[in-house]
Amino acid sequence: MSAVINSPMPPTRVNASDAPILIDPFGRTVSYLRISVTDRCDLRCIYCMSDDMQFAPREQMLSLEEIVRIGSAFVDLGVKKIRITGGEPLIRKNVLHVFEHLGALPGLDELTLTTNATQLSRYATRLRDAGVNRINISLDSLRPARFRHITRVGNLHQVLEGIEAAQAAGFDKIKLNAVILKHKNHDEVIDLVEYAHSNAFDISFIEEMPLGIVNEHDRLCSYYSSDEILRDLRQHFDLSASTANTGGPSRYYRIHDSETRVGFISPHSHNFCGDCNRVRLTAEGRLLLCLGQENSVDLRQIVRGQTDSPEELSQAIRESMALKPKGHAFDMTVQPVLFRHMNKTGG
Ligand code: SAM
Numbered sequence: 001m002s003a004v005i006n007s008p009m010p011p012t013r014v015n016a017s018d019a020p021i022l023i024d025p026f027g028r029t030v031s032y033l034r035i036s037v038t039d040r041c042d043l044r045c046i047y048c049m050s051d052d053m054q055f056a057p058r059e060q061m062l063s064l065e066e067i068v069r070i071g072s073a074f075v076d077l078g079v080k081k082i083r084i085t086g087g088e089p090l091i092r093k094n095v096l097h098v099f100e101h102l103g104a105l106p107g108l109d110e111l112t113l114t115t116n117a118t119q120l121s122r123y124a125t126r127l128r129d130a131g132v133n134r135i136n137i138s139l140d141s142l143r144p145a146r147f148r149h150i151t152r153v154g155n156l157h158q159v160l161e162g163i164e165a166a167q168a169a170g171f172d173k174i175k176l177n178a179v180i181l182k183h184k185n186h187d188e189v190i191d192l193v194e195y196a197h198s199n200a201f202d203i204s205f206i207e208e209m210p211l212g213i214v215n216e217h218d219r220l221c222s223y224y225s226s227d228e229i230l231r232d233l234r235q236h237f238d239l240s241a242s243t244a245n246t247g248g249p250s251r252y253y254r255i256h257d258s259e260t261r262v263g264f265i266s267p268h269s270h271n272f273c274g275d276c277n278r279v280r281l282t283a284e285g286r287l288l289l290c291l292g293q294e295n296s297v298d299l300r301q302i303v304r305g306q307t308d309s310p311e312e313l314s315q316a317i318r319e320s321m322a323l324k325p326k327g328h329a330f331d332m333t334v335q336p337v338l339f340r341h342m343n344k345t346g347g
């Protein structure tokens with residue numbers, strides 16, 4: 001990738017009205033894009049990666065300019081929210097370019113980030129300045145040795161420092177994400193909620209999804225359902241179901257007398273596909289219409305094509321809606337359902 005970064009082409013405004021443009025065959029409006037800016041990561045979480053991951057060759061990755069062009073095209077087509085994710089987005093060189101350009105788009109209501117927080121100490125303030133409103137931070141354990149085991153290489157102290165930097169930067173909201181695995185960290189859900197509560201963060205618990213082969217554990221044996229977590233939490237917290245909807249798949253509960261919400265992302269136990277409003281762009285430029293299916297369109301081929309016209313890109317995105325399936329195909333008893341790991345998908 002060139003170190004010199006040019007300004008993106010000015011966006012073509014095709015969505016002058018607020019009428020939804022991206023509507024799938026099941027009548028769902030797509031208003032949310034998740035962009036994976038890299039498949040690489042400085043951690044190796046046991047549920048996300050195998051210990052011998054192969055990463056995409058750099059020339060196959062979208063350049064930062066290409067990412068901005070595709071993101072802008074989605075905003076022109078009515079997308080209101082973009083989340084930057086990965087792999088670990090903050091290890092991509094010059095990644096602030098993406099945040100600064102997307103954050104300046106007038107049609108975008110929310111620019112958010114999912115990160116493991118290892119790099120937040122140096123990036124938090126600049127991300128806030130670039131227009132990032134909300135930030136999701138993955139944190140599966142508050143115990144250093146266990147954190148190291150789950151991430152294979154991670155340093156909890158570095159991550160907690162990153163979280164403090166994010167607090168100081170003043171994001172509208174910080175939410176923690178924790179993937180809960182039986183006999184790995186299921187006994188820590190109360191501590192994690194207490195940590196979130198004492199810092200006025202939200203927290204979501206995620207059921208592990210069978211994306212890619214992982215060799216550290218058997219996903220079926222480590223399954224710990226959202227209902228089991230909720231049961232455990234109710235022994236300690238007064239939780240009431242909330243109607244809050246942040247445009248994501250979480251079902252929320254509120255802790256009595258507190259601003260903290262506890263969410264559950266439960267692909268196995270509570271299917272959320274009926275409300276799906278999102279699509280995902282992989283670091284290689286593949287537009288995935290569903291996290292749990294392979295239906296996709298190659299947008300890299302269009303932005304690198306001979307004509308490279310904004311109209312062609314816009315049309316390809318509109319036409320992709322026809323490929324959006326009704327729901328995911330996750331089945332814990334068949335492993336793996338998809339050979340694509342979460343770091344490629346952009347969780
Ligand atoms: N590296 C960043 C991070 O960890 O926050 C962003 C990318 S990561 C792939 C996004 C989210 O996906 C994280 O919250 C992570 O815990 C979650 N995740 C990864 N693999 C998963 C899996 N197999 N099932 C469920 N969640 C997974």
Ligand code: SF4
Nearest residue numbers: 041043045048087116
């Ligand atoms: Fe990296 Fe995030 Fe995957 Fe962990 S979950 S290995 S931090 S991409």
